[in-house]
Every structure is written in structure tokens, then in C-alpha cells.
Amino acid sequence: MSTEPLIRMENLQHGYTMAGQRTLILQGISFTIDHGEFVAIIGPSGSGKSTLMNMIGCLDLPNEGNYLLDGQNVRKLSDNRLARIRNEKIGFIFQNFNLLPKLSAIENVELPLIYRGVSYRERKRNAEEALIKVGLQERMHHRPNQLSGGQQQRVAIARALAGQPPLLLADEPTGALDPKTGKEVMSMLQSLNAQGHTIILITHDLEIAEQAKRVIRIHDGQVAEDRRIEL
Amino acid sequence: MIFFQSIRMAMTSVIGNKIRSFLTMLGIIIGVSSVILVVSVGRNFTNQITGQFDGLGTNQLMVSIMGMGVTSSLTYEEVDAFSQLQGVDLVSPTISGSATAKSGNRHTDASLEGVTPNYRPLKNYQLRAGRFLLDIDSQYRQAVAVLGSEVASKLYGAGNPVGQDVRLNGIPFKVVGVLQPKGSDLSGSNDDKVLIPIATAERFLQTKGIQSFVVKAVNRQDVPSVKAQLEAGLNHKFKNHPEAYNVFDAQEMIESSEKTSAMMSTALASIAGISLIVGGIGIMNIMIMSVNERTREIGIRKALGAKKSNILMQFMFESIVLSSFGGLIGIGAGIGLTSLASKLLGNPIDYAWDIVLISFLFSFFIGLVFGISPAYKASRLRPIHALRTD
Structure with a gap:
């Protein structure tokens, strides 16, 4: 692993102007995340954690400050370059799975x-491998609506894994699942982390957050707490 | 790679919404099929008219004499004199009437024409058997006849009539020849005729002089000057009374009727073309809806790494697939309707293949043009906004 951290946030600031009123949502956030970490970002709604997730996922760019992902400053990149970074560096896992309903599991x-x-052949092989990894080899050609919530989230995890990005970014991955399935998804994330995947987990649920190895708590757009969980 | 994927995605989306896709395509289908139908039938109509006049000959002038005062006709000599005019190939005077032709116990009504030997090259008749009328037949007012193929088969069946007798209104004539069948043109059937020498006809039909004749020019270019000379001669004869005669140029008629029917076809095709534009607007409407409906999908695709161009292509292809698919169905429907029309009209119609190609390309471009704006809108959606939509 390289010595440069996977993520380096330097005094990140971001705000919206609504009806002439400037609201600062991120008020100077700085932290680093190394390769192989399992970090939970936690905070109540309105704390700015969703905005922070958008920044980490390169879905939005900060107004101020620097964000280096895998050594690359994303601050001044064009839309196309950002699309490429999302594609190559980040695997998204969403709360509501965000699978395309008309495509089968493997197509997703x-x-x-x-x-x-x-290429077609390599794509099929990678997708199959990813689905086998999440235990869905039997359901590859099912549509999302033929799958349970837990299975859908596993398809989404397979999708995030398929491109072998250095970072898995999970936004409330258990939010739409019952406790039992949620637990399964969490243990899957833990085992992926054990295999070397870097995982950032966004959640408002402290119990979920405690299953990560490090918790960053966001409050009022600032880092309120950054602690490692001792096992 | 992405190119084929975009086509596949577009196909999946179009096929996934069968009814909606079909209704969207309907405008294009109606437009394309009606353009093909209108142009094919219109052209067929033009060709038919041209074909009928072609039978009359394009470098021929038909002269009819209405007469004035006591002079209601021209003499054979006066008519024959026109063959001396500059640019005239031949002159063929005709005396027409009708007669009942009878042989044994079979009879038929035929149109009787008293003609000169010039009649055959002018009308382009071929002989099936025997000979045509000669000058000498007319000079001696011979009772000889040449039968049209229809008359011959009605009276003699499959047998050879040459050398046999035929009674015209009870008067015996000798059959000297039979014509090859020629079909019909504007002036009616060419095969139910009985031709006899012109001098014989004058007496037989008890007419005096010639009331109609055809003048054939050497070339098409000579026709206007021949027409002018003829009119000058006739004007002189009838002492400046142009209503006493009529010189009819078939080519003039062909050109004016071609012009008319081309104008009609263009007008109808333009109306049908408007429905293509309306169809395009329908496609644009559906594409805007589709983009709005699939905002979240666009967001997901962008989060997974789709570039603006990927999204643009996806929706462009969808619009193009819709319109060209509609175009193809329209072509099928247009060809089907044209063949139905051809059955109903009872004559074969050539499909306007050039229009088939043009209307397909047109429908393709309609998809392109009307798809650009919705697809561009889709490509510009910001992923965080798109993902937030439900």
C-alpha cells in the first residue's frame, strides 16, 4: 500500500445560497483516511454528512478547500474527469439500492x-465473480423486483465491487433493511474490509457505526469527534 | 463498445414500453405510409395518362373539321395536299362510323374506319395475317376489309378469316388482313375495328369529304411549325373562322396533365410530410417525459461513471430508434396500402422506391432533430439532484 492516504480532506467548505441567504453546510472539514480503513461517518440529519458524502463520492465539488482522492485533487476537474473518477475509484452502495429495475442483476x-x-467477455466474467462473492450466483438473471431487499443490496454491493475501486462508499446501507438482513449486510462489509477493501460508511445510527473501526462524528458542518474503535 | 450498448439500451427501452412506443411512432407511421402511398399512386396516375397519350403518338397532330356554312369537310385531295408541308411525314385521313359485321351466324358491332395505307405506320399496327389496304383498293372502291383482332376472333374464332367474306350491314366485303392486338388507349379499344378503303367508306357511310385526319411530323421539334402551317392553311380555307376546325397536339396535353398530376402529388405529399413533423413533435414530447421519468436512472448511471456523452447518446439513440422503427413500419404499411390500392384500381403500381428511401432517412433525421433537446437536457442533469428525485 502507498504511504499517501486514500483520502485527504483539507479545510473543506461548502454552502448554498437560497433566497439570498448564504447557508454554510460544511465549515472547514479536515481528515485523512488510509487504504484499508473501515470508517463510519456519523451525524444527525442536517449535520452536513450527506453533503460530505456527495463530496467524497465526487458527486459534487466543494466551494473551498482541497480534496485529494488517491493522490488526485478533484477540486478543479471537469465533469467528464469526475465521471471517470467515480467510475474507477468509487463503488457506491446506496440506502435504497438504486438498481435499474429493467435490468437483471448481472446487467446492473x-x-x-x-x-x-x-469488453463484453471480461465484463461478464467480472460481474459474475462479483455476484459470486456476495453469494448471488443463483440469482444472476433475476430482475430487482424478483429479489428481496437484502438480495438487492447484495447486488448493489456486487456492482460496487465489480470495477474493483479502491474505495467503497456506503450511504445508510442498512437503512431500508430489517435488522436481521441489515446485520448480514454489515458482516459482508466487515468481511470485505478484512479482504482489504477501504470502506466509508455514512449513517446516523450509532450502533451501526460502532461496527466500523473508526468513527468520525460530524456536527454543524464540522468534525466533532474522530475516534478509533478498539476491538 | 459504448455505441452498441447505447443501441441496445435504446432497443430495450423502446421494446419495454410497447404500447407507448407504438403510439409515439404512430405519427411517423402515418406520415411515411401516406407519403409512399400518395406518391406511388400519383406517379402511376401520371404514367397512365402519359401512356394513353403515347398511344396517340407524340409527334402527331389530330385535326378535326367542324365546318362552316355549307363547307363541312375537306376533300381527300385537300387533305393529301397537307403532306407537302414542311416537316410533315405523312397524313392519314379517316372517315369513321360503325357497322354490324356478320359472318355465317355470328355477328358483332364494330367501329368502322375508312383509312388510307398511311394509317398502319401511323398507328403502329402489325399484321397478324394477310395484307393491309393499298392505294389501289381505294382507287377502285374495292369492297375489302382488314379486321381488328377482336372482331376476327368474334366472327371466326381461331380460324383464319383471310380470303373469307364478311358482311358489313349486309354488304359483302372480302377480308384481306387481320391486325395484331394492340389494347386500348384514350380513344377506346384498338382491336374492335373494321378498316376499309377510304373511298369505299365514303360511299358506304354516305358521307362526303373528310372530317378528321392525323398529321404526323417527322420529328417532335417540327410539331409547332407543322401546327402553325396547318392552322394557316385551314384558316385560309375557312376564311378566318378558327372555330371551324381544331388542331389537337397530344404532347401538349401530356405535358399539361403531367404538370397537373405532379403538382397534385407534391401537394398531397407535403400534407403527408406535415404529419411526419407532427410525429416528430410527438416523439420529442415522449422523450421529454421519458427523461423526466428517468431522472433517478440518469443519476444512478452518472454516479456509476456515465459521462454526459453517454447519457446524451443513450437518449438520442432512443429517439432515433423510435422514429426509424416507426419509419420502417410506415414503409411496410405504405407498401401494403399501395399494393391494396393497385388491386382496387385494377392495375399494377410501381412502388416509389426513391420515396421509400427518402422517407426512411427523413424519419431517421426527425428522431435525431427532435431527440437532441431532451437528450441534451438529460445529459446535463447533475447527479446529486438526479439521485435525490424519486
Whole structure:
């Protein structure tokens, strides 16, 4: 692993102007996350953690400050370069899965590979491998509506894994699941972390956050707490 | 790679919404099929008219004499004199009437024409058997006849009539020849005729002089000057009374009717073309809806790494697939309707293949043009906004 951290946030600031009123949502956030970490970002709603997640996921750019992902400053990148970074560096896992309903499980998993320009055969192989990894080898050709919530979230995890990005970014991954399935998803994330994947987990649930190895608590747009969890 | 994927995605989306896709395509289908139908039938109509006049000959002038005062016709000599005019190939005077032709116990009504030997090259008749009328037949007012193929088969069946007798209104004539069938043109059937020498006809039909004749020019270019000379001669004869005669140029008629029917076709095709534009607006409407409806999908795709161009292509292809698919169905429907029309009209119609190609390309471009704006809008959606939508 390289010595440069995977994520370096330097005094990140971001705000919106609504009806002439400037609201600062992120008020100077700084932290670093190394390769192989399992970090939970926690905070109540309105704390700015969703905005922070958008920044980490390169879905939005900060007004001020620097964000280095895998050594690259994303601050001044064009839309197309950002799309490429999302494609290559980040695997998204959303609260409501965000699978495309008209595509089968394997077709959903293939999507990031299509946009990367991977050949048909290699794409199929990678997608199959990812689905096997999450234990869905039997359900590859099912549509999302033929799958349970837990299975859908596993498809989404397979999709995030398929492109082998250095970072998995999970936004409330258990939020739409019952406690038992939620637990399964969490243990899957833990085992992925054990295999070396870097995981950032966004949640408002302290109990979920405690299953990570490090918790960053956001409050009023600032880092209120950053602690490692001793096992 | 992405290119084929975009086409596949577009197909999936179009097929996934069968009814909506079909209704969206309907405008294009109606537009394309009606353009093909209108142009094919219109052209067929033009060709038919042209074909009928072609039978009359394009470098021929038909002269009819209405007469004035006691002079109601021209003499054979006066008519024959026109063959001396500059640019005239031949002159063929005709005396027409009708007669009942009878042989044994079979009879038929035929149109009787008293003609000169010039009649055959002018009308382009071929002989099936025997000979045509000669000058000498007319000079001696011979009772000889040449039968049209229809008359011959009605009276003699499959047998050879040459050398046999035929009674015209009870008067015996000798059959000297039979014509090859020629079909019909504007002036009616060419095959139910009985031709006899012009001098014989004058007496037989008890007419005096010639009331109609055809003048054939050497070339098409000579027709206007021949027409002018003829009119000058006739004007002189009838002492400046142009209503006493009429010189009819078939080519003039062909050109004016071609012009008319081309104008009609263009007008109808333009109306049908408007429905293509309306169809395009329908496609644009559906594409705008589709983009709005799939905002979240666009957000997901962007989060997974889709570039603006990927999204743009996806929706452009969808619009193009819709419109060209509609175009193809329209072509099928247009060809089907045209063949139905051809059955109803009872004559074969050539499909306007050039229009088929043009209307397909047109429908393709409609998809392109009307798809650009919605697709561009989709490509510009920001991923965080798109993901937030439900």
C-alpha cells in the first residue's frame, strides 16, 4: 500500500445560497483516511454528512478547500474527469439500492464496467465473480423486483465491487433493511474490509457505526469527534 | 463498445414500453405510409395518362373539321395536299362510323374506319395475317376489309378469316388482313375495328369529304411549325373562322396533365410530410417525459461513471430508434396500402422506391432533430439532484 492516504480532506467548505441567504453546510472539514480503513461517518440529519458524502463520492465539488482522492485533487476537474473518477475509484452502495429495475442483476453489476469500456467477455466474467462473492450466483438473471431487499443490496454491493475501486462508499446501507438482513449486510462489509477493501460508511445510527473501526462524528458542518474503535 | 450498448439500451427501452412506443411512432407511421402511398399512386396516375397519350403518338397532330356554312369537310385531295408541308411525314385521313359485321351466324358491332395505307405506320399496327389496304383498293372502291383482332376472333374464332367474306350491314366485303392486338388507349379499344378503303367508306357511310385526319411530323421539334402551317392553311380555307376546325397536339396535353398530376402529388405529399413533423413533435414530447421519468436512472448511471456523452447518446439513440422503427413500419404499411390500392384500381403500381428511401432517412433525421433537446437536457442533469428525485 502507498504511504499517501486514500483520502485527504483539507479545510473543506461548502454552502448554498437560497433566497439570498448564504447557508454554510460544511465549515472547514479536515481528515485523512488510509487504504484499508473501515470508517463510519456519523451525524444527525442536517449535520452536513450527506453533503460530505456527495463530496467524497465526487458527486459534487466543494466551494473551498482541497480534496485529494488517491493522490488526485478533484477540486478543479471537469465533469467528464469526475465521471471517470467515480467510475474507477468509487463503488457506491446506496440506502435504497438504486438498481435499474429493467435490468437483471448481472446487467446492473455490469453497468460501471460498460462505462469503463470493458469488453463484453471480461465484463461478464467480472460481474459474475462479483455476484459470486456476495453469494448471488443463483440469482444472476433475476430482475430487482424478483429479489428481496437484502438480495438487492447484495447486488448493489456486487456492482460496487465489480470495477474493483479502491474505495467503497456506503450511504445508510442498512437503512431500508430489517435488522436481521441489515446485520448480514454489515458482516459482508466487515468481511470485505478484512479482504482489504477501504470502506466509508455514512449513517446516523450509532450502533451501526460502532461496527466500523473508526468513527468520525460530524456536527454543524464540522468534525466533532474522530475516534478509533478498539476491538 | 459504448455505441452498441447505447443501441441496445435504446432497443430495450423502446421494446419495454410497447404500447407507448407504438403510439409515439404512430405519427411517423402515418406520415411515411401516406407519403409512399400518395406518391406511388400519383406517379402511376401520371404514367397512365402519359401512356394513353403515347398511344396517340407524340409527334402527331389530330385535326378535326367542324365546318362552316355549307363547307363541312375537306376533300381527300385537300387533305393529301397537307403532306407537302414542311416537316410533315405523312397524313392519314379517316372517315369513321360503325357497322354490324356478320359472318355465317355470328355477328358483332364494330367501329368502322375508312383509312388510307398511311394509317398502319401511323398507328403502329402489325399484321397478324394477310395484307393491309393499298392505294389501289381505294382507287377502285374495292369492297375489302382488314379486321381488328377482336372482331376476327368474334366472327371466326381461331380460324383464319383471310380470303373469307364478311358482311358489313349486309354488304359483302372480302377480308384481306387481320391486325395484331394492340389494347386500348384514350380513344377506346384498338382491336374492335373494321378498316376499309377510304373511298369505299365514303360511299358506304354516305358521307362526303373528310372530317378528321392525323398529321404526323417527322420529328417532335417540327410539331409547332407543322401546327402553325396547318392552322394557316385551314384558316385560309375557312376564311378566318378558327372555330371551324381544331388542331389537337397530344404532347401538349401530356405535358399539361403531367404538370397537373405532379403538382397534385407534391401537394398531397407535403400534407403527408406535415404529419411526419407532427410525429416528430410527438416523439420529442415522449422523450421529454421519458427523461423526466428517468431522472433517478440518469443519476444512478452518472454516479456509476456515465459521462454526459453517454447519457446524451443513450437518449438520442432512443429517439432515433423510435422514429426509424416507426419509419420502417410506415414503409411496410405504405407498401401494403399501395399494393391494396393497385388491386382496387385494377392495375399494377410501381412502388416509389426513391420515396421509400427518402422517407426512411427523413424519419431517421426527425428522431435525431427532435431527440437532441431532451437528450441534451438529460445529459446535463447533475447527479446529486438526479439521485435525490424519486
